[in-house]
Amino acid sequence: MSGTDTGSEAGSKPTSGDGEGEGEDLPTETTIDDVLDHLESLEETVDAPAEQDEVRKAMRLVHRLSHNGVFGSVITQFTRKDKAEAFVGSVVIGLPMLVEDGVLDIGEFLSTNPLFFVGNLVFATLLVVGILYVAKFQEVQIHNPYFGLIPRRPVWVLAIAFTTSAVLMTMWGRVTWDEPWLHLCQVSVVFTGMAIGASLGDILPGED
DSSP states (O other): OHHHHHHHHHHHHHHHHHHHHHHHTSOSSOOHHHHHHHHHHHHHHOOSHHHHHHHHHHHHHHHHHHHTTTTOOEEOOOOHHHHHHHHHHHHHHHHHHHTOHHHHHHHHHHHTOHHHHHHHHHHHHHHHHIIIIISOSSEEOOOSOBTTTBOHHHHHHHHHHHHHHHHHHHHTTSOOSSSHHHHHHHHHHHHHHHHHHHHHHHHTTOOO
16 A cells, blocks of 8 residues: 555656646736737647637637726737827817917926926826826736837827827917927927826727
8 A cells, every 4th residue: 555655646746846847937927918829829739629629719718808808907009099099188188278378388488498398308208108107097018119128109199199289289370380499399388288198098998
């Protein structure tokens, strides 16, 4: 009996070791994309048609669960829908600022203080990054950054906010660009508010 028990214990040890080795390969922070990638790899390795069908069913189930929000709000891509939401958010926040004469006064002050103008742009950028990645309104992940370093989402959010502020202020006659530097500074004030609206409009609805 003791020989049998010893043999069983010896046979169980390699199995435990193999399980530990497999666990070490798992990522510390798993996303839906990680699960789908693993299932796709598994589909390529199995040979039996029945097993392949089971893997495909599991992939469809993961897709369905992710769309139903079971895994929480994880934002990975920046699609046309996100750009439209950023535009709407920037307009909603920026419209009240467009009709305020105080915006023009602040812009005039910035035009005579270039360091404050630069500081305002840095402030707007930090606000956007903070809303997207630090405040954790949603879990926003960085995918395919420009040059392997610059996240796409804040670049697009800032670009949409600045373009929207410049176009609307021009269209509504708030700036005429006969004094480019002054009017750029005035646009930058509205841009700061619109950048906040664009970032919130982008992430709060989540990702479909």
